[in-house]
Amino acid sequence: MEIAKDKVxxxxxALLWLNQHVTGVAWKGLxxxxxxxxxxxxxxxxPARRRKSVWFTxxxxxxxxxxxxxxxxxxxxxxxxxxxxx
Numbered sequence: 221m222e223i224a225k226d227k228v229x230x231x232x233x234a235l236l237w238l239n240q241h242v243t244g245v246a247w248k249g250l251x252x253x254x255x256x257x258x259x260x261x262x263x264x265x266x267p268a269r270r271r272k273s274v275w276f277t278x279x280x281x282x283x284x285x286x287x288x289x290x291x292x293x294x295x296x297x298x299x300x301x302x303x304x305x306x
């Protein structure tokens with residue numbers, strides 16, 4: 221089976237966004253190859269640091285929120301664009 225890496229990247233970016241907005245921290249315990257691709261695209265900080273978390277760039281935060289809403293929204297979202305707990 222061939223894996224669509226762009227779809228995996230989008231899903232992990234969305235999950236990082238969810239984790240950050242629920243816990244306050246985007247933990248980096250996810251697929252390293254994907255984390256490196258997201259960093260290379262300028263969406264997150266370098267996952268190779270000693271810290272156990274990453275942070276979003278401004279572009280990454282917007283892309284992550286869009287990915288989360290695209291993949292996981294029920295369509296009944298009245299808080300579109302706000303930084304509230306999903």
